[in-house]
Every structure is written in C-alpha cells, then in structure tokens.
Amino acid sequence: MLSPRTRLVLTALVSFALLLPSTSQATAAAPPTDWSKAVVDSTMKRFTPAKLGGWGYQTGLYLYGQYLVYKRTGDKAYLDYIRSWVDRFVDGKGGISNSFNNLDSMQSGNLLVLLYQETKDPRYRTAATKIRNRLNSYPRTADGGFWHATSREHQLWLDGTYMVLPFLERYGHAFEDAAYSDAEAGKQLTVYGSHLADSSGLLYHAYDESGTQSWADPKTHHSPEFWCRSIGWYGMASVDVLDYLPSTSPYRAKIVNYVRNLAQAVRTYQDPKTGRWFQVPEKGSLSGNFTETSCSAMFTYVLSKSVQKGYLDPSYQAVADKGYQGVLAKVSLGSDGLTTISDICIGTNVGDTKFYLDRPRATNDFHGLGAFLIMNEQLAKHT
Numbered sequence: 001m002l003s004p005r006t007r008l009v010l011t012a013l014v015s016f017a018l019l020l021p022s023t024s025q026a027t028a029a030a031p032p033t034d035w036s037k038a039v040v041d042s043t044m045k046r047f048t049p050a051k052l053g054g055w056g057y058q059t060g061l062y063l064y065g066q067y068l069v070y071k072r073t074g075d076k077a078y079l080d081y082i083r084s085w086v087d088r089f090v091d092g093k094g095g096i097s098n099s100f101n102n103l104d105s106m107q108s109g110n111l112l113v114l115l116y117q118e119t120k121d122p123r124y125r126t127a128a129t130k131i132r133n134r135l136n137s138y139p140r141t142a143d144g145g146f147w148h149a150t151s152r153e154h155q156l157w158l159d160g161t162y163m164v165l166p167f168l169e170r171y172g173h174a175f176e177d178a179a180y181s182d183a184e185a186g187k188q189l190t191v192y193g194s195h196l197a198d199s200s201g202l203l204y205h206a207y208d209e210s211g212t213q214s215w216a217d218p219k220t221h222h223s224p225e226f227w228c229r230s231i232g233w234y235g236m237a238s239v240d241v242l243d244y245l246p247s248t249s250p251y252r253a254k255i256v257n258y259v260r261n262l263a264q265a266v267r268t269y270q271d272p273k274t275g276r277w278f279q280v281p282e283k284g285s286l287s288g289n290f291t292e293t294s295c296s297a298m299f300t301y302v303l304s305k306s307v308q309k310g311y312l313d314p315s316y317q318a319v320a321d322k323g324y325q326g327v328l329a330k331v332s333l334g335s336d337g338l339t340t341i342s343d344i345c346i347g348t349n350v351g352d353t354k355f356y357l358d359r360p361r362a363t364n365d366f367h368g369l370g371a372f373l374i375m376n377e378q379l380a381k382h383t
Contacts, residue, residue, distance in 0.1 A: 035328070036373055036377060036380065037069060038333070039339050039341070039369060042338040042339040043062070043369060044077075044078075044081055049081055049085040050088065052085055055108055056104065056105075058365070058366035058370070060107045060108030060111060061371070062366040062370040062373070063111055064370065066081070066373065067082055067111070067114055072380070083119070086108075086112065086115060090112070090127045092123065093126070094123035094126025095126075096127040096130055098130075100131055100138075101150040102152070103148055104149070105163075106134075106163055107164070109171070110167045112124045112125075112127050112131075113170045114170070128175075131171075132168070135184070142209065143191055143194075144187055144188075145188060146160060146188060148160045148206070154208055154212075155208050155209070156206060156209075157350065158203055158205055159233045160233075161188060161234050161237035161238075162237040162240075164188075165185045165240075166237060166240040169181050169240070172244075182245055182246065183249075185244070186250070186255065187251060189241060189255050190254050190258075192234065193234075197261070200268075201266075202226045202265045202269075203226065203234055203262070204225070205223045206230075207220075207222045209221060213350075215350050215352070223350050223351075226280065227279070227280065227348065228279055228292055228296075228299075229294050231262070231295065232295040232298025232302070234262075235266075235298060235302035236374070238255050238302075239305045239306055239311070241255065242259075242309065242311070263311075266299050267316065269281045269282050269284065271284055274326045274329070275296075275324075276326040276327065277296050277323070279356055279359070283353070286357070289357060290343065291326070292345050292361075293344045293368045293372070294345065294367045294371040296326055297371035298371050300320050300323035300375050300378075303316050303320035303323065304324075324375070327372065330342050341364055343361050344364075344365040344367055346359060346361075
C-alpha cells in the first residue's frame with residue numbers, strides 16, 4: 001500500500017504530465033517551413049550579387065521571385081541584394097550596355113521598373129526605357145509578332161511572350177504608356193496563340209513564318225512537339241498580362257479563352273501519381289519521359305491564379321493543390337541547411353521528342369528556383 005507522501009508525489013507528477021502537449025500536438029503546432037524564404041536565404045548564401053550570373057532571363061526570373069518574397073516579408077536585405085545585382089549593369093546615368101536584340105534579354109527589365117518604384121532612382125527608369133524603345137524597331141512577323149531574336153529570323157517561340165510582355169505592361173502602367181503596352185501585349189499573345197495553339201489546348205513550342213527551319217511543319221510551320229516549360233511561359237505571360245488589360249480590350253476574351261483551353265489540357269495531362277507534369281506533357285507513358293519541376297510550378301501558378309481571378313471554375317484549385325504538393329516533393333534541405341530543388345530542365349532550344357527527353361536535368365537551376373518562388377508566393381497568399 002502506497003504511503004500518503006508517495007501518493008502525493010504521484011498525483012503531482014500526473015498533474016504536471018497532463019499540462020504538457022503530446023508529441024503529436026507539439027508537431028502540429030510547429031510552424032510550417034517558409035520555403036520561399038528558405039530558397040532565397042540559401043541562394044544568397046551560395047552567391048553574392050557579383051557572382052549570381054550575367055544579365056539573363058534565368059537570373060532575372062529568379063530575382064523577380066525574390067522580389068515577391070521581399071514584398072511579403074519586408075526583409076530589406078532581399079531588395080538590397082536585387083539592387084546590388086542590377087547595379088552591376090546600370091551605370092550612374094542609367095546607361096546599360098545591351099543591344100536587346102533578343103526577347104530573352106528583356107526579361108530582367110522587370111527589375112528595373114520595380115526598383116524605380118521602390119527607390120525612385122531615375123537611373124532605373126532610363127534603363128527600362130531603353131528596352132521599351134527597342135521595341136519600336138524590333139523585327140516582327142508579317143502579322144506583327146515579335147521575332148524571338150534578330151538571329152532567329154521569322155521565328156516565334158512561346159518563351160518570348162514571358163520574356164517581354166509582363167515587363168512591357170509593368171513599364172506602360174508605371175510610366176504613362178499603358179495605351180501602347182495594353183494593345184501590344186494583347187496583340188502579341190493572340191498572334192502567338194493563333195500560330196501555336198493546338199485544338200487540345202496545348203501549344204507548340206515555336207513557329208517559323210518562313211518555313212525554312214528543319215523543325216517547321218511544311219503546312220503549319222510550327223515545331224513538331226509540345227514542350228512543357230515553353231507552355232508554362234505562355235501561360236504565365238497570359239495571366240500576368242490579364243492583370244493589366246482593361247475589360248474593353250479587344251484581346252481580353254481571346255486570351256482568357258486560351259487560358260481556359262490550356263487549363264483543360266493541363267488537368268488532362270497531370271500525372272496522377274506525382275501531381276506534376278511531364279517534360280513532353282501528353283506522352284507521360286513514353287520511356288525516358290520525366291516530370292519536370294519548373295513547368296510543374298508554372299502550371300500550378302497559372303491554375304491557382306486563374307481560379308483566384310475567376311477565369312476558371314473553383315474545381316481547378318484541386319488540380320493546383322495537387323501540383324503544389326508535387327513540386328514541394330522536389331524540395332529538400334541538405335545537411336548544410338540549404339535548400340535543393342531537383343529535376344529542372346536546363347535551357348532548351350526547339351527540337352523533336354527525343355531532343356526534349358534527352359535534355360539534362362539540373363539541381364537549383366534558376367529556371368526552377370524562379371518558377372518555384374512565383375508559384376509559392378501565389379499559393380501562400382491564396383490558399
């Protein structure tokens with residue numbers, strides 16, 4: 001039989017134990033990882049602004065994603081890092097040593113507009129205006145589509161829509177040039193869509209007006225294959241441009257229709273096992289095909305934003321949520337505490353099925369880091 005003292009001690013211990021959270025309660029109460037901050041912090045530890053990369057769309061994409069994280073968190077170190085990188089290329093008078101003879105070189109112009117809005121430093125507006133003015137003489141197809149590059153004569157690549165059109169709209173609405181930017185961006189998306197959209201809702205990677213490229217179909221002049229990231233570029237460009245196009249735009253309804261058709265195809269070809277999308281999206285069962293992280297992030301972003309904006313019915317949010325979990329499955333923390341995002345296709349030309357399947361897959365490639373941040377900030381705010 002227990003003594004009174006022993007009973008008192010046991011009662012006290014039981015009472016104290018009841019006040020402690022269970023292991024499951026403690027786990028549930030732990031805050032989720034802020035993966036956007038983790039990716040940005042890891043990248044800033046890996047690279048100083050001086051070593052991040054040259055003036056290119058991949059770096060610009062990543063830093064635009066970092067800017068979105070700055071806007072949410074208010075962490076000034078994130079903005080200072082972006083500014084330090086941009087200042088490598090913009091001199092004291094706003095000069096920037098670039099001929100802007102390809103659309104890829106224009107994507108980082110987004111950072112110029114955003115930095116001007118943040119700092120009011122006129123250098124950034126001057127540099128951004130050089131890109132805007134380059135479009136006045138930039139070569140086009142007969143129906144007005146911007147060539148992908150002066151060295152890619154007569155060619156339209158889906159990639160190019162994201163490289164220039166969100167910048168153009170940001171510039172136009174920041175600097176009293178909205179009438180031009182709305183008309184041009186709307187026109188470009190519909191011209192590209194008219195040549196590259198398939199009845200399935202997917203879009204071919206490229207079009208050659210001259211029909212001279214080896215990959216150009218003799219009748220349609222488009223390339224033979226769908227490539228997931230090029231489709232992601234077009235989808236992201238479309239939903240971002242729609243943020244600016246007025247309801248009176250003659251292009252708005254056409255662009256929304258392209259987004260809806262694309263969303264139907266994206267839902268159809270989502271991998272039911274992983275929630276991601278394949279490098280060649282409609283051939284998931286093909287040997288050598290793989291689920292690619294950057295396009296999966298892009299599709300997830302497009303679906304989520306389109307539901308939020310009312311372009312798609314709410315049932316698509318479940319598709320976006322599944323895609324989101326699929327992309328998160330490609331994110332991990334190393335023993336050094338830094339993030340890793342895997343299975344990102346490197347920069348890619350136009351080609352056939354085998355060409356796309358044989359593309360190397362990289363870890364922490366900026367295509368994937370940038371797409372991840374854009375997606376994650378969308379889902380963080382609207383889920």
